[in-house]
Amino acid sequence: MTGTIRIGTRASTLALAQARTIADKLESAGHTVETVRISTSGDRSGAPVTEIGVGVFTSALREALHAGDIDVAVHSYKDLPTAEEPGLVVAAVPEREDPRDVLVARDGLTLGELPAGAVVGTGSPRRACQLRALGLGLEVTGIRGNIDTRMRKVADGEMDGVVLARAGLARVGRLDEATETIDPIQMLPAPAQGALAVECRSADVELEQLLRDSAEDSSARAAVVAERAVLATLEAGCSAPVGALADVVSDIDDTDGVAHTVMRILLRGVAASGESDGGEVLRASATGDLSEAEFLGKKVAAELLDLGAGASKSLGM
Numbered sequence: 001m002t003g004t005i006r007i008g009t010r011a012s013t014l015a016l017a018q019a020r021t022i023a024d025k026l027e028s029a030g031h032t033v034e035t036v037r038i039s040t041s042g043d044r045s046g047a048p049v050t051e052i053g054v055g056v057f058t059s060a061l062r063e064a065l066h067a068g069d070i071d072v073a074v075h076s077y078k079d080l081p082t083a084e085e086p087g088l089v090v091a092a093v094p095e096r097e098d099p100r101d102v103l104v105a106r107d108g109l110t111l112g113e114l115p116a117g118a119v120v121g122t123g124s125p126r127r128a129c130q131l132r133a134l135g136l137g138l139e140v141t142g143i144r145g146n147i148d149t150r151m152r153k154v155a156d157g158e159m160d161g162v163v164l165a166r167a168g169l170a171r172v173g174r175l176d177e178a179t180e181t182i183d184p185i186q187m188l189p190a191p192a193q194g195a196l197a198v199e200c201r202s203a204d205v206e207l208e209q210l211l212r213d214s215a216e217d218s219s220a221r222a223a224v225v226a227e228r229a230v231l232a233t234l235e236a237g238c239s240a241p242v243g244a245l246a247d248v249v250s251d252i253d254d255t256d257g258v259a260h261t262v263m264r265i266l267l268r269g270v271a272a273s274g275e276s277d278g279g280e281v282l283r284a285s286a287t288g289d290l291s292e293a294e295f296l297g298k299k300v301a302a303e304l305l306d307l308g309a310g311a312s313k314s315l316g317m
């Protein structure tokens with residue numbers, strides 16, 4: 001690669017921090033990098049993400065890639081629609097941050113310590129229905145805005161707590177304000193939460209190879225493939241109540257009498273039944289080899305569908 005590599009990013013503190021991690025990798029490999037800030041419709045609109053639709057944080061970056069205004073786009077992977085984008089390729093999925101959600105609550109409280117009637121803010125249908133399913137009598141309220149805006153609601157006393165992605169807090173250096181990391185047994189994160197997608201034009205084969213060599217993590221890639229296959233199979237948009245988490249673990253296989261280390265995936269999925277607000281929370285899981293990532297995702301989704309997931313495709317839950 002010769003010349004400056006232009007990395008496109010949203011202008012939020014979180015997005016800039018994410019783009020910086022990729023810029024650092026390329027710079028330490030001896031490349032010159034320029035960061036280009038791009039405003040997306042999701043940044044400009046104050047409407048709930050459930051109303052403005054999928055791709056609101058990513059389509060402007062993709063347009064800039066197509067137009068040749070940037071060479072690389074760094075996205076929060078969970079914000080990317082599941083449909084493939086012709087002409088573009090996710091060249092690398094870097095090592096993933098902790099994918100779990102966190103609670104940021106007043107007075108250092110955890111979910112179990114919040115009193116019944118406590119107001120907990122989230123704009124995510126996935127988080128809302130899993131919070132309600134805990135049966136703690138929490139009052140789940142819609143909320144939008146960047147991490148700072150959402151955390152201020154707790155500092156200002158407007159809400160007792162908010163639920164956010166742990167990775168987001170970690171990347172903006174505010175993880176110390178989380179009062180609980182929520183166990184995935186209670187709340188499964190969004191598919192691909194905590195992972196980044198490093199995208200470039202498919203025609204830029206040399207750049208694609210460079211990005212893969214400097215940033216790809218095969219475990220993170222397999223986890224994301226499995227989790228997003230759940231979402232794609234349920235044909236749900238990014239705002240629909242679907243959670244998935246793939247744990248990649250090493251295991252010993254000695255079926256042929258010789259011990260080999262193999263990487264395996266434990267995939268868990270959650271979806272809501274289609275009975276509007278407060279619908280039942282449905283769960284399924286599967287395990288298999290890393291190479292079966294996509295198949296496992298489809299399998300978990302099929303089981304969720306059998307249990308009644310998405311019987312009515314109503315969002316806004």
Ligand SMILES: NCc1[nH]cc(CCC(=O)O)c1CC(=O)O
Pocket residue numbers: 076077078079163164165167168192193194195196
């Ligand atoms: N939907 C917005 C969004 N997209 C990515 C992250 C956090 C970082 C990540 O999950 O990679 C967030 C904020 C949040 O959900 O709290």
